[in-house]
Amino acid sequence: MDEYLFEDALTGSTVAFDRVTGEARLAAAGKGMLEPCPSVFFPGCSLINYALPLVAAVYDTLRDAGSVSGISLLCCGKILSYEPDGEAVRAAFEETLREHVAAAGVERIVAACPNCAKALRDALAADAATAGVEVTALPTALAHLGYAVDAGTAARLVAGDAGASVRLCAHDSCPDRDRGEFADGMRALLPAGMCVEPAHARARSLCCGSLLRAAGKFEAADKMAARNGEEAREVHADALVTACLSCAFQLNAAQAAMPAVHFLELLYDWRIDWASAGAWMKLRFLFDETLGVAGAGERAFVGLGADEAPAAAESTVADRAAEEASEDARALTGPEEEARHDVTMSNEDVEVLGE
Numbered sequence: 001m002d003e004y005l006f007e008d009a010l011t012g013s014t015v016a017f018d019r020v021t022g023e024a025r026l027a028a029a030g031k032g033m034l035e036p037c038p039s040v041f042f043p044g045c046s047l048i049n050y051a052l053p054l055v056a057a058v059y060d061t062l063r064d065a066g067s068v069s070g071i072s073l074l075c076c077g078k079i080l081s082y083e084p085d086g087e088a089v090r091a092a093f094e095e096t097l098r099e100h101v102a103a104a105g106v107e108r109i110v111a112a113c114p115n116c117a118k119a120l121r122d123a124l125a126a127d128a129a130t131a132g133v134e135v136t137a138l139p140t141a142l143a144h145l146g147y148a149v150d151a152g153t154a155a156r157l158v159a160g161d162a163g164a165s166v167r168l169c170a171h172d173s174c175p176d177r178d179r180g181e182f183a184d185g186m187r188a189l190l191p192a193g194m195c196v197e198p199a200h201a202r203a204r205s206l207c208c209g210s211l212l213r214a215a216g217k218f219e220a221a222d223k224m225a226a227r228n229g230e231e232a233r234e235v236h237a238d239a240l241v242t243a244c245l246s247c248a249f250q251l252n253a254a255q256a257a258m259p260a261v262h263f264l265e266l267l268y269d270w271r272i273d274w275a276s277a278g279a280w281m282k283l284r285f286l287f288d289e290t291l292g293v294a295g296a297g298e299r300a301f302v303g304l305g306a307d308e309a310p311a312a313a314e315s316t317v318a319d320r321a322a323e324e325a326s327e328d329a330r331a332l333t334g335p336e337e338e339a340r341h342d343v344t345m346s347n348e349d350v351e352v353l354g355e
Contacts, residue, residue, distance in 0.1 A: 009037040009070030010100045034104040037070035044113035045284045046245035075284040076116040094123040096287045102129040112138040114182045118175040139185025149266045151191040158239045169237035172205035173244035182243040198231035208247040222254040229257030
């Protein structure tokens with residue numbers, strides 16, 4: 001069987017993915033004692049589900065350069081806030097995450113996802129044993145290694161002509177607003193003069209709508225995506241470019257004014273088939289300790305660490321009531337407040353779409 005095999009540095013489990021279907025199986029359970037792994041590549045759920053070949057390619061790049069010594073397929077835990085009893089579930093997951101990071105002797109994590117980078121920093125900072133772990137943005141790490149997007153490759157993938165002159169409008173993700181490390185790293189990788197700035201960028205970037213989508217605010221999410229496409233057209237761009245896979249999915253799925261690409265597609269000359277990407281990701285990897293209390297909704301969670309993953313928890317009366325409640329009737333929960341905050345933050349002239 002032709003498979004990708006990844007030994008997870010934070011669980012000790014080995015996961016196999018079918019190269020054709022992307023279906024995953026637990027090839028080997030963890031042995032309990034984690035091997036020392038000072039530097040870890042953390043691709044995040046979006047990259048694993050939308051672009052598994054890129055996970056393997058990026059991991060090979062980083063490992064061959066000595067930039068990382070292992071990989072973890074775990075979810076960062078942010079999405080757990082949107083599950084029933086989400087804050088408690090997420091807190092328990094993060095406690096286990098800190099324990100495993102400390103046990104593996106991790107000193108540095110290279111995160112492919114801006115959401116993961118922020119979630120990991122926040123989680124690790126809560127314990128003195130992990131507070132010193134460095135979290136590095138993937139585009140920054142690749143730029144420091146000397147990698148760069150080839151102008152001809154970018155033109156061919158975006159315009160169908162390697163000799164074309166293309167303009168890529170930068171889309172910066174919400175969780176990167178404070179640090180700007182994904183924004184800086186992505187721009188450093190792009191050919192000089194190819195990246196153009198929209199009216200709202202970096203600390204004033206417009207939300208793509210994915211957080212609103214996660215909170216069930218689909219109409220508002222699509223409006224935000226459309227606004228991003230409009231701003232790209234205003235600067236005469238040929239495509240949007242982003243360092244966030246969740247943003248790339250939302251911007252391709254929810255607006256038609258402008259195609260969107262992730263910088264890794266350009267760097268590795270491999271286009272994601274966004275037209276066939278599912279509306280919900282296939283799976284997210286959790287610790288077995290977390291698995292039993294998550295997964296009753298639309299999202300599929302898989303436990304790492306046991307020979308067979310436990311069955312997902314049965315839906316409760318509260319779960320069913322939440323599913324039946326209309327969007328207009330529900331008060332904003334903590335995660336929805338976070339989504340609304342990300343939409344409106346630093347965008348004083350943008351309509352509030354989270355309500």
